[in-house]
Amino acid sequence: MLVLGRSQIEALIDLDELIDALTPAMEDLSAGRASAPDRIAALVPERNGFLAAMPGYVPSAGALMTKLVSLFPGNAGTPLPTHQAVIVVFDPATGEPAALLDGTAITASRTAACSALSARLLAREDATVLAVLGTGVQARSHAHAMCRVRPIREIRVAGRNPARAGVLAAELSSVLDAEVRAVATYAEALDGAHIAAATTHALEPVICRPWLSPGVHVTSVGYNPAGREIDDATIADALVCVESRQAALAPFPAGSNDLLMPIRDHVITAEHVHAELGELVSGSKPGRTSTDQITLYKSVGVAVQDAAAAALVVAAAGARSVGEEITLR
Structure with missing residues (x-):
């Protein structure tokens, strides 16, 4: 073996x-x-x-x-x-x-790689500004992966701990061909971003609709049994895609609070989940339909x-x- x-x-x-x-x-x-x-x-x-x-x-x-x-x-x-x-x-x-x-x-690698696949399928071709929310393993992996599928030239890192955000920004700046800097807030990181990678265990949303620019592609891989990364308004406005409807909408702890909570609160229905990544790959479901459309990939991880x-x-x-x-x- x-x-x-x-x-x-x-x-x-x-x-x-x-x-x-x-x-x-x-x-x-x-x-x-x-x-x-x-x-x-x-x-x-x-x-x-x-x-x-x-x-x-x-x-x-x-x-x-x-x-x-x-x-x-x-x-x-x-x-x-x-x-x-x-x-x-x-x-x-x-x-x-x-x-x-x-x-x-x-x-760490496969999660970020699948987020990058979602960006290849859904993000605008001219996406150059990446917001990385979080400072851990997935934040690092996502910065590397997104640079493989879009011409990223600017990366902003934000997290709960400003010192850790600064350390990660310095590390990424030394290995990636992009301008990388730490910023003070999630809102500052998201301002004008073309792709947003949420990689936190936040109790309260780190992706809020007023902070998002038209046409942004959001990826969310974070998990917290008592919280969520994305607010209701973003979920409601976005073209939502997942790895698997069955997995994403399964009861806790397998499914995603980012989708289950707005369904529970009647903000959306289960039918609001537009497509699985495999359906976008095969062409059985369409992806982005306009440059201003907000797209969202919510990951729960599948085998x-x-x-x-x-x-x-x-x-x-x-x-x-x-x-x-x-x-x-």
Whole structure:
């Protein structure tokens, strides 16, 4: 069995290849060719956390795997990431366990890569200004991923902790071909932004309709069992897209409060969710219809994303003879 740790996986993941691989994977999901059952979770209410199991099969990637992932929002701002995971990859022809992978790095990359895919499908072609809301792992990953699909020239970083925002802005400025700066508020980051990447565990919305400019594309990957990232007015005005309607609208903790709360409060109905990413890929649902239209991708994370990413990592490791062989007993 191939065993890969976090640093090995980070060295093996090619972000451009991952964005491309997610395109047929999401189409497989929407067309019913992929198998991705509803995730189940063991709740840890005293920590507002959970441990979830996410199995998935993606025929286009030849990938069969399952992920065990913990989500503990209280880790934000500590040395530990909020999302921690392991992935077991199986041979889809025989069911034999083939690889054990650190899932934390894969989760960070695949989440940002799918947000970038949503931007490729929905953001304006001339989008050059990116607002990054949050200062953690996903904020960093999203800044890198968005620069792969749009000609980003300016990045503004905002978070609860101004010092952390400054550190992240300095880091990104040293590796990205863009002007990167930290700003004091979410509203300042969003003013005039063409793409907004919300990556927080906010209790109160960090995306508010009055702060948004016409034509902005919003991505939201944050989770908080008691809160939300996006206000009702933005949800109501936007063209809303998801990975999977079933996943996004599932009851807590699997679904998204950003959609479930406005549905509960009769601001929108479930039919307001316009499309899945796979439907945009296949062309069965249209995307942006005007330059001023606000578009929104709400992510909850689905197993097919992990499967596509894991398949790329295993293939890259095989090509480079990376990893350790062990025998399971």
